[in-house]
Amino acid sequence: MKLEKYIALKNKYGHAKEIDTHKLYASGAVYTPDEPANHLAKMAILQYLRINKPNFVPSFEAFFENNVVDENAHSLFNLLKSLKVLDLASGSGMLVLTYVELMIRFSNAIHLNSHAFIKDMLENKIVVFDISEDAINKYKELCLALGKAYGLRDEIQFKAVYCQNSLISDLSPYNNTFDLILGNPPYIGEKGNTKIFNVLKESNFGSKWYEGKMDYFYFFIYKGYDLLKSNGVLCYLTSNYFFTADGAKKLRNFIFETFYLSSLLNYGAQSVFGDYKLHAAIYTLQKDKCNTVYLYNKNCNCVSEVSHETVFDKELNMHFISDPMIYKILSKMEAQSIGTLEAYYDVFQGIVSGLDRKDGEGVFVYKDKEVDRLPESVKPFLKPFYKNSAICHYHHKGTTPYSILYITKNRAPKEIESLLFPYKALLENRREVKNGVRKWYELTWPRQENVFLGPKIIVPQRAKANYFAFDSGDFFASADIYFIKDTLFSIYSLEVLTMVLNARLYKLWLTYKGKRKGDLLELYATPLKKIPLPNLSDKQKNLLNAHFSGSEQSVLPIVDVDKIIYEAYGFTPEEIKYMDTLD
Incomplete structure (x- = not known):
């Protein structure tokens, strides 16, 4: 019954809605489901063994997949229970607890009657940080429940559990300490979170690693590097967007030169977090230079190996091509x-208006039926405004029901201020207006008008296929369309x-x-x-x-x-x- 209570508590506390996290993690923290948590533990351990005990790899795989133990099982168990493990943004501890549960399953498989190692792991071998006191308290409660489920009589002393922001805390005493670093760090972009990023950018650590358009979880990779042993392994579950993102150039260079990627499970379009839309990957990084990257399928089976040098192109974008x-x-x-x-x-990129429409009414973008209501002096400034769904192979759909008021610097009809006055407060709040780059009634980024006129190729920002359409007339569009001239x-x-x-x-x-x-x-x-x-x-x-x-x-x-x-x-x-x- 005690085990069932632990499982019920874990299921309850595992979901993000049960955790009253600090605003820092509110938009980026997601619960790690059991399957990817197990995948992460498996990949981390396998890579650690490849570096340190390659002869133990078959033994671990046999145990993990089929609960089969061999002559190496006891030695392997003793090795794994001795490893120092860290999670820098643990939440309620789902990843490290998955590791402990794996060790319990291992001990049962080799008929080890004593579970005293659980107490030692939770007190001395596993270190967790989280900014949320609520999450830390739930982690402690789960640890106590797990201990009771396996007959621990003594209370667990939480000597290595910290309610701190691990990124700005001085963790130098822990440098080069950990064998494994596990994590599902928060996914937060700088847009809308500038205060969070500014706190880091003002620190020596943050200013060293910051780059524009980066994601917050990149910092956890850099921090993990400092804390990892030379023969250790970091294993994270994050967005896979950093493989090619413009805001991850510094990170990819770091991975290419210093912190080597050694295995990958790329989920691609598969949903890992239910309704939470994130294209995710699990990967391992290590300080020990490697020549091979192991590629796993979505069932966490290693299906191929690629050379490390083939992963990076000339611009250090990362591509994983297993098909020779x-x-x-x-x-x-x-x-x-x-x-x-x-x-x-x-x-060229298309137009950024700053406010296309508001509450079903046109601001800069109007439907055909709304055009008749506009002042006559405004109508010459209307341009056909296309959506990216109009673009196909070779051609685009010939008509559009939308028009945009193409209002640029020194080119505006006299009635424009009165027309847009109901939205003035919103339009004045744009960064470019505040900085004096644009008047409040102008488009945020109108681009050069000749981009939209005459011969050009138009391309949707996202598409299922390579849709490139030729156009020789007027084709104005938003920033989700690109133009080749x-x-x-x-x-x-x-x-x-x-x-x-x-x-x-x-x-x-x-x-x-x-x-x-x-x-x-x-x-x-x-x-x-x-x-x-x-x-x-x-x-x-x-x-x-x-x-x-x-x-x-x-x-x-x-x-x-x-x-x-x-x-x-x-x-x-x-x-x-x-x-x-x-x-």
Whole structure:
């Protein structure tokens, strides 16, 4: 019965809604479900054994998967129970308690009658920090319940449980102390949390590692490095966005040069936290340099190994390509390309209005039926305003029910202030207005008007496929659309470039070498600029261009475009056959 009470208490306290956390963690703390918690413990231990006791790896795997013990079991148990374990943002302790539960299961498997090791682990081997007193109290309550469930008579002395912000506390006495650091640190962006970030940025530790657009959990990686032993392992469950995020360049460089990534379970689009939308990954980092990265599937089985050097591209973005044929194809693209898109074309982001609509009414963006009510002097400033859902392969849907008031510096109708006056307080609160960059009635970031006029390629910020559409008219859009314009250095027409970028090969490139959010491609400026371009012959350019003209733009089917692109890159029949089997 005591064990059932512990389990019920753990289920209750494990959910974030039961924990009255401090505002610091309120938007970023999530309960770690049992399955990923077990995956994290398994990956951490396996990597520790690979470094320190590789002959114990089969023994641990046999126990973990099938509860089978062998001649190494007692030695392995004694090793694991002696490890020093840390969680820097423990919440109510789900991860470290999962580790203790694993050790209890191990002790039962080897018929160890005494559970005195539980007390020693909770008092001396496991160290936890959390900023929430409520969470720390629940962790203590869970530890006591677990102890009673296994017959501990003495009270547990919580000598290594701290209600502190571990990032700003002086933990130097703990430097190079821990064998394992486990964590599911809070996911908080700087936007909307500047006060939290400022506290860290004012410290020596925070100012050293801060970078713009970073996530708060990056700091826990840096802090963990200082506290980890030279042969230890850090294992975290976090967002996977830092693999390619622009705001994680310093972090990726740190991982590349100093804190080596050694195993990964990337959940991709799979939901790990129920309704909490996060694209997550579990990974291990170690100070000991490694040449191999072990890749796990969603069931936490190691399915492949990749070379550490193949994980990072030239800009140190991280890509995990386990399929050798895909790696070969993408490497050939880079080697045979004439250069990247940014060398020959300009890439621009769309408009940021600051307030499109409010309470169903137009502010800067109006529906067709609302336009008639606008003053006549305002109407010449209306421009067709498209949504990113209008963009398909090659083309976009020809009409839009929306218009935007394109109000820029020194270009505004006389009635604009009275028209927008009901929203003045909101518009004045924008950063650019406060800083004197914009008048309160102007668009926040109107961009240069010529971006939206004349020939251009339009790209949705996120899409299921490589949707690149050509447009030669007026096409105004928000910041969730990017625009590619030609320059004096462009190597072929925008029409030809449109054909090229819609080829199947470029979906493959953007899937494995671009940025992704779950199953969606992220077609931001950085991944667009880094797209390699084929060195097309005049004949190939003419063939593509000949099939892209007229008002209806009768284009070649993508499969025929593919053949031209394959030829330009010199792919072999074997490589082409393989690509044609891909979705």
